Amino acid sequence: MWQLHHNLPLSEAAKAIHDGRMKLSLWAVLLGLFIPLFGAFANGPFVPNPKLTPGDVLEVTKKDICVVGYSKKVRNVPAAVRRKVFMRYGIIHPAKGAYEVDHLISLELGGSNSIRNLFPQSYKGTWNARVKDGLENRLHMLVCKNKLSLAEAQHEIASDWIGAYKIYFKTAKPLTKKKGAHGRK
Secondary structure (H helix, E strand, O other): OOEEOOOEEHHHHHHHHHOOOOHHHHHHHHHHHHHHHHHHOOOOOOOOOOOOOOOOEOOOOHHHHOOOOHHHHHOOOOHHHHHHHHHHOOOOOOOOOOEEEEEOOOHHHOEOOOHHHEEEEEOOOOOOHHHHHHHHHHHHHHHHOOOOOHHHHHHHHHHHHHHHHHHHOOOOOOOOHHHOOOOOO
């Protein structure tokens, strides 16, 4: 049985809150629930939660994704879905320009626009949205040059995009634009 404040059963606690006897306690409970969320996302959720964002792909082939303009043709994430993505990650009012709703498995690697493939990616911090974009470009190039299978690229980026970046760029930290951070060679 759920209990709150002075070991009251939840139903009695609800009555006490309604009657005004537990206003302070309710705020304490709410703060206790939400303060850790804000701390967790202070620098942005750089790694998607696999329970919320396991990844999802479209039924496409290498031939499909290697066509110039493919990702623009399939990109479609309505504003309502973007808002839902932020809410799922506990970001109630994202600062304008602080995040993008990113595809875990990028569109250029056959990722879908499903909410199962979307997460809020921060533009701040070391491992940010722009860094992940560089990995997406690198993996896309390798797939289209027959140096990496599409399935392997999808698995690499979905399971640990930061680890994949370190492997495919042969570095422990993100590269700058001057050093080929965008994945094109």
